[in-house]
Amino acid sequence: AEGGLRHRGKHEDISGDAVATEAETPQSVQAPAIQGDSYWLTRVAFVRALGFVYFVAFLVALNQNKALLGSRGLLPIYSYLKRLKVHYSFPANASTSWELFSTAPTLFWWISEQHIDLVLDAVAYVGLALSAALVVLGAGNALIFAAAWVLYHSLVNVGQQWYSFGWESQLLETGFLAIFLCPVLSMKQLPHHTPTPWTVVWAYRWLLFRIMLGAGLIKIRGDHCWRDLTCMNYHYETQPVPNPLSYYLHQMPEVMHMAETMANHIIELIVPFLIFLPRPFRITCGLLQILFQVVLILSGNLSFLNWLTILPAIFCFDDKFFAFLFPDKTKTQITTLKGDCPRTAGQCIRQASNVALALLLVYLSIPVVQNLFSQRQVMNTSFNSLRILNTYGAFGSITKDRTEVVIEGTYNFTTGEEGLVHWQEIEFNCKPGGTSRQPCFISPYHYRIDWLLWFAAFQDYQHNPWLVHLVGKLLMGDPLVNDLVAYNPFRDKPPKSVRVLHYRYKYTRIGSVEAKQGYWWQRTLINHYLPMVTTKQLKPIVEGQGWKWLSTKQARPEMYKPVQ
Numbered sequence: 001a002e003g004g005l006r007h008r009g010k011h012e013d014i015s016g017d018a019v020a021t022e023a024e025t026p027q028s029v030q031a032p033a034i035q036g037d038s039y040w041l042t043r044v045a046f047v048r049a050l051g052f053v054y055f056v057a058f059l060v061a062l063n064q065n066k067a068l069l070g071s072r073g074l075l076p077i078y079s080y081l082k083r084l085k086v087h088y089s090f091p092a093n094a095s096t097s098w099e100l101f102s103t104a105p106t107l108f109w110w111i112s113e114q115h116i117d118l119v120l121d122a123v124a125y126v127g128l129a130l131s132a133a134l135v136v137l138g139a140g141n142a143l144i145f146a147a148a149w150v151l152y153h154s155l156v157n158v159g160q161q162w163y164s165f166g167w168e169s170q171l172l173e174t175g176f177l178a179i180f181l182c183p184v185l186s187m188k189q190l191p192h193h194t195p196t197p198w199t200v201v202w203a204y205r206w207l208l209f210r211i212m213l214g215a216g217l218i219k220i221r222g223d224h225c226w227r228d229l230t231c232m233n234y235h236y237e238t239q240p241v242p243n244p245l246s247y248y249l250h251q252m253p254e255v256m257h258m259a260e261t262m263a264n265h266i267i268e269l270i271v272p273f274l275i276f277l278p279r280p281f282r283i284t285c286g287l288l289q290i291l292f293q294v295v296l297i298l299s300g301n302l303s304f305l306n307w308l309t310i311l312p313a314i315f316c317f318d319d320k321f322f323a324f325l326f327p328d329k330t331k332t333q334i335t336t337l338k339g340d341c342p343r344t345a346g347q348c349i350r351q352a353s354n355v356a357l358a359l360l361l362v363y364l365s366i367p368v369v370q371n372l373f374s375q376r377q378v379m380n381t382s383f384n385s386l387r388i389l390n391t392y393g394a395f396g397s398i399t400k401d402r403t404e405v406v407i408e409g410t411y412n413f414t415t416g417e418e419g420l421v422h423w424q425e426i427e428f429n430c431k432p433g434g435t436s437r438q439p440c441f442i443s444p445y446h447y448r449i450d451w452l453l454w455f456a457a458f459q460d461y462q463h464n465p466w467l468v469h470l471v472g473k474l475l476m477g478d479p480l481v482n483d484l485v486a487y488n489p490f491r492d493k494p495p496k497s498v499r500v501l502h503y504r505y506k507y508t509r510i511g512s513v514e515a516k517q518g519y520w521w522q523r524t525l526i527n528h529y530l531p532m533v534t535t536k537q538l539k540p541i542v543e544g545q546g547w548k549w550l551s552t553k554q555a556r557p558e559m560y561k562p563v564q
Contacts, residue, residue: 036279036320039196040334043181044138044189045322046204046314050178051134053311054148056304056444057171058127061155064448065124067483068162070117072548074449074466074473077158078113079546105385106157107150127151139189140182149175156387161466162448166380166394167305170211172387174311177203180357190333193347199354201315203361208289208312209272214372214392216268218379222396226265231398232257237507238399240454241301241430243441247520249299251510267292275316286316297443301430303451304444305394364389402505403457404432405467405529409474409495423499426474427487428453432505435521449484457502461530465545468530471498472542475535477552494552500530 069077084104090097101109111119130148134140153172156163183194225231236242236250267288274285290313293306323331367383371391379393408423427433430440431450449470456464473481477494503523508514514522539549 034319034323034331034334036318038319038334038338039201039315040190040337041319041322041326041330042201042314042317043196045317045325046311047140047178047182048135048138049311049314050174051131051140053171053304053308053444054131054152054175055128055135056307056446057152058124058131060446060448062121062124062128064483065120065155066117067480068448069158069160070120070480071113072478072480072550074469075160075162076547077108077116080158080160081109082546103385104157106154108154108158123151123155137187137189139187139191140178141187142179142182142184145175145178145182149179153387157385161452165303165451166390166392167303167308169380169382169387169390170305170308170392173207173390174204174308176386176388177207180353190330190337192337193344194350195337197350197354199358203357204312204315205275206361206365208309208316209275210368210372211309211312211392212268212272212289214377214379215394216265216272217372218377218393218396220265220269221375221377223398225398226261229258229261230254231395232260232264234398234400235395236299238402239300239302240451241442241447242432242439243299243301243443244439245298245441246300247439247507248510250507279318282316283321286313289313289316301440301443301446303446307444361389399458402432403526404503404505404523405453405457406433406501406503407471407474407498408501409490409498411493411496421497424489424495426485426489428484429486432521435523436518438520447484457529461500467500468538469542469545469547471500471530471533472538472547472549474498475533475538476550478550497532497534499528499532502526502529 066073068074071078081104084100088100088103090100107123108116108119127148130144130151133144149172152175156168156172159168177200180197181200183191186192186194219226219231223231225234233254236246239246271285271288274281276282290310293310293313296302296306319334364384368389368391371377371381377391377393379391379396381391383390407426409426410421410423412421425433427437428450429447430442431447431453432439452464452466456467461467470481470484474488474490475494475498477490479491482488482491502525504526505521505523508519508522542549
């Protein structure tokens with residue numbers, strides 16, 4: 001009906017164009033064989049996959065960003081933007097200049113402090129809607145991809161430590177290239193006169209090559225255990241957020257771990273070069289890389305990193321490879337579309353934009369290639385504020401011992417009687433805490449604070465002021481803490497004192513007495529990470545960072561409502 005959404009009729013294919021049905025032809029015609037030189041179906045598969053990763057990323061933002069970055073968050077956006085202005089010698093109340101925006105491109109420069117939480121939610125909801133449309137329709141256009149990219153870019157550039165990892169830049173690079181993948185406006189899966197650009201196909205292959213080779217080189221140049229094939233003896237136990245399968249993989253024979261390490265080197269250092277060879281080699285490369293990422297997904301919770309790395313590998317495959325997933329009429333239409341590309345003004349503009357994109361990527365690749373060949377290779381680095389083309393790498397060094405910080409609080413502390421106090425532990429969603437707690441399986445979802453707590457255990461609290469702020473939030477009784485943890489024994493009433501302990505963790509042995517009793521971990525106390533603190537001690541420290549200290553009445557006004 002006019003003015004509304006038109007349902008696809010029985011005589012239409014996925015592009016919305018009319019086609020003859022079997023009833024209208026004397027006899028059915030077998031679909032022509034698809035050649036391996038087009039990427040219409042590849043684009044459909046990729047758009048859905050990218051939409052899925054975007055959806056997960058915006059879902060994480062919706063569930064966690066107010067507690068991490070909001071007006072009462074652990075690292076508030078407004079404080080960060082003020083520090084940037086001071087760093088670049090602008091008055092704190094100065095209007096946003098192009099210099100500031102180009103340094104940290106984000107829409108939040110124009111958002112007032114009182115509206116930060118509202119806009120954080122709005123960005124997440126709009127991002128979820130856009131990415132859901134990509135997944136459902138299997139089609140997108142440049143406007144949708146550009147909007148998703150701008151929204152996520154705005155989060156990354158104010159995300160501070162929470163968004164400081166390589167997969168954020170990798171998603172931005174992947175999302176930027178997608179802007180050039182589809183038509184500007186059309187939302188058809190198979191749009192007329194708009195084949196998948198070869199520039200974008202090769203840009204994604206180049207991305208996959210850099211991701212894998214960068215990861216392989218940083219390992220060979222980094223920790224010696226990668227060279228003597230012993231790194232996998234430690235990885236499953238000491239990775240940031242292990243899952244249940246990690247427990248069993250860790251306890252495989254050492255010869256298996258050596259074989260895993262060697263296979264890792266082959267996949268990351270040799271297989272990527274197959275991408276530049278003829279079709280059979282390229283398909284082999286894609287299959288091996290996807291299989292490798294699936295193994296990583298099954299063996300640990302590495303956010304959506306491995307899911308994201310599968311995306312550029314999709315462009316190792318062409319329409320001939322994906323044809324079995326689609327009906328005959330779609331295959332017939334692809335054959336027609338391949339010969340239906342008249343030279344129009346729109347086509348000329350599109351070709352010019354592809355040439356411009358190719359030149360831009362070549363230029364931006366220069367420092368990235370230099371970094372790959374450098375003995376001082378750095379990983380997960382951007383050489384431009386837009387993060388269009390970046391360096392990548394993972395696990396250049398492997399932790400040999402697992403240490404964790406454990407936060408505890410108490411209601412009944414009295415000076416001089418610490419040994420008699422009943423301390424209660426705060427349990428986070430996925431990081432190891434209680435020794436009988438089973439590791440979680442959450443990939444591709446991601447708990448940002450759990451990940452940062454793993455890094456905090458390598459340092460001290462002075463290098464992690466957000467952790468001190470978290471302790472302050474517990475003492476305030478701020479309910480936002482409940483958005484970040486699995487179990488807070490002080491949900492109804494704030495503790496009087498809080499401390500942070502530093503433990504060494506090791507898996508229990510399969511079949512051991514501890515394992516049979518239901519324990520996954522053994523832990524040994526190392527020292528006090530943060531000594532016992534009270535509100536009186538911590539309030540001036542938190543306020544000295546420019547953060548707000550709320551009284552319990554301000555943080556929990558419902559506790560002070562008069563009883564009716």
